[in-house]
Amino acid sequence: MKDSKALRILSFDIEESYMLLEMCDNDEIFDPCSNMEEGMQTLFDLLDKHNIKSTFFVVGKVAKKHPELIRRLADRYEVGSHSMNHKPIYDMTKEEFRKDLLNSVNIIEDITGKKVKHYRAPGLSIHREQSFAFEAMAEAGIEIDSSLTNIKLYSYGHFDAIYQEPFIINSNGTEIKEYPVISKYMIGYSSGGYFRLLPYRLIKHITKKSDYIMSYFHLRDFDTQQQTISSINFIRRFKSYYGERQFLTKLNTWLNDFSFVDIKTADEQIDWANAPRLYL
Numbered sequence: 001m002k003d004s005k006a007l008r009i010l011s012f013d014i015e016e017s018y019m020l021l022e023m024c025d026n027d028e029i030f031d032p033c034s035n036m037e038e039g040m041q042t043l044f045d046l047l048d049k050h051n052i053k054s055t056f057f058v059v060g061k062v063a064k065k066h067p068e069l070i071r072r073l074a075d076r077y078e079v080g081s082h083s084m085n086h087k088p089i090y091d092m093t094k095e096e097f098r099k100d101l102l103n104s105v106n107i108i109e110d111i112t113g114k115k116v117k118h119y120r121a122p123g124l125s126i127h128r129e130q131s132f133a134f135e136a137m138a139e140a141g142i143e144i145d146s147s148l149t150n151i152k153l154y155s156y157g158h159f160d161a162i163y164q165e166p167f168i169i170n171s172n173g174t175e176i177k178e179y180p181v182i183s184k185y186m187i188g189y190s191s192g193g194y195f196r197l198l199p200y201r202l203i204k205h206i207t208k209k210s211d212y213i214m215s216y217f218h219l220r221d222f223d224t225q226q227q228t229i230s231s232i233n234f235i236r237r238f239k240s241y242y243g244e245r246q247f248l249t250k251l252n253t254w255l256n257d258f259s260f261v262d263i264k265t266a267d268e269q270i271d272w273a274n275a276p277r278l279y280l
């Protein structure tokens, strides 16, 4: 039986499979003609089957390349920005971030005809030093961010002392709602690599114990045709490519066992007046 008390949110980041952070400029080297159409159709069918909504964070460059697909996506689901080129935010100045964000927002809004209100940083790469990002988001009309995490790995988890539930970030008087990606028992069970690698019984067990989940998946989590990037180290390669074949079966079971909503639906359920506030 599905328990509806917990707040479980489904989200996907729509990017090319080769867009692991440091590879983001390599579309000359890697095949730019990905399985985007096929992958998105698989997701549409899965969501239809379970009759659920998801939030999608789309890379601006991908939207530019696949405008029809993104229009179709936005007709049915909420679409946010996942940056312009999938470059890590910790390498950007405030000005560079502002430009990158506005570019992506403008492109997605032009294509979909809808206001972009959500943002997720590539690789959850906003560290404490990039706190300026939240003011820039507010200036660009972003109301909701989902870029912070307590998972400490690679680019992740370098923004200390965050709340483990949705909270409000107050940065010099501007406010952004934050939906963090949270690990439990130090395990990021609700995101791509971990979800593919962990046995389903363990994922199910932790899910039952969690009051709040922001899941975080990619097309490459089940793209068995993708080009493997050999220059990344063995551990990273294992985390990036293992378990693709089982992913959809596992996700399907998860969606059968538990109920999920998109951010829009979750937002209506949260008592924001009493939500925790983080002052920067």
Ligand SMILES: [Zn+2]
Pocket (backbone or CB within 6 Å): 013, 015, 082, 086, 121, 122, 123
């Ligand atoms: Zn991404």
